[in-house]
Amino acid sequence: MNRRALLSMAPILALAMQAKAAPEDPPMATCCPVVELRQYTLHAGGREVLIDIFEREFVETQEAVGIRVIGTFRDLDDPNRFVWLRGFPDMAARTKSLEAFYSGPAWQAHRDTANATMIDSDNVLLLHPTTPASGFPAKAGQGDGLVVAEIRYLAPAAAAAFQAFAAERIIPQMREAGAHVLATLATEASPNSFPKLPIREGETVHVTFLGFSGEPAHRAWRAALAAGPDWRDGAPEALLREFSRKPEVIRLMPTKRSRLRG
Numbered sequence: 001m002n003r004r005a006l007l008s009m010a011p012i013l014a015l016a017m018q019a020k021a022a023p024e025d026p027p028m029a030t031c032c033p034v035v036e037l038r039q040y041t042l043h044a045g046g047r048e049v050l051i052d053i054f055e056r057e058f059v060e061t062q063e064a065v066g067i068r069v070i071g072t073f074r075d076l077d078d079p080n081r082f083v084w085l086r087g088f089p090d091m092a093a094r095t096k097s098l099e100a101f102y103s104g105p106a107w108q109a110h111r112d113t114a115n116a117t118m119i120d121s122d123n124v125l126l127l128h129p130t131t132p133a134s135g136f137p138a139k140a141g142q143g144d145g146l147v148v149a150e151i152r153y154l155a156p157a158a159a160a161a162f163q164a165f166a167a168e169r170i171i172p173q174m175r176e177a178g179a180h181v182l183a184t185l186a187t188e189a190s191p192n193s194f195p196k197l198p199i200r201e202g203e204t205v206h207v208t209f210l211g212f213s214g215e216p217a218h219r220a221w222r223a224a225l226a227a228g229p230d231w232r233d234g235a236p237e238a239l240l241r242e243f244s245r246k247p248e249v250i251r252l253m254p255t256k257r258s259r260l261r262g
């Protein structure tokens with residue numbers, strides 16, 4: 001092949017080399033556009049049984065049908081509470097994936113044992129990231145640490161204003177006081193696309209997930225936050241009533257296979 005032919009092929013060869021070097025499925029910066037926050041109330045002694053079944057039987061089998069198992073946790077303040085998060089690309093994919101999993105062999109084989117641990121599994125919030133960049137990290141975290149979820153219940157008419165105020169004022173102060181902000185999410189208003197599994201409808205929430213190295217770091221953060229400026233200073237009058245209700249705070253310890261970690 002002559003020099004002119006080689007030169008003419010150079011751009012094509014360069015593109016081929018880039019394609020070969022690039023990963024087939026580059027990881028997203030964040031995950032996922034639709035998220036379920038699931039809190040299960042269990043019979044006494046049932047949590048370790050459920051975690052064992054879940055991590056052995058329900059992680060790969062969910063992910064095989066397009067579900068992202070984001071995190072699995074022990075509620076630090078309730079020995080009979082198991083909390084987990086899963087994500088989906090969109091609501092249509094959620095329907096398809098849930099139908100596939102719950103009709104599939106893994107759930108059919110182990111559902112009776114799993115369900116026997118549960119008193120209630122309907123405490124479920126359907127959420128979405130407040131911005132494309134505010135979702136959960138796509139890559140698995142390292143270490144143990146503590147994950148803290150702060151859930152604020154809002155009047156529907158105040159949701160957009162609160163979200164903007166949180167992004168401008170609350171989240172930056174959380175970071176300045178020492179928290180690792182893992183994700184911020186809000187209510188997904190789409191109808192439940194898989195009614196076999198109930199969700200909490202009629203709720204309007206703003207949820208912040210924070211990461212800490214452990215309980216001492218969380219306590220120090222709370223002290224630093226309390227010593228700093230009051231979030232309410234300068235808040236629009238319409239938002240002040242939203243601060244009159246304390247957020248629901250859930251302190252979560254990741255299980256062995258949880259991707260999301262403090």
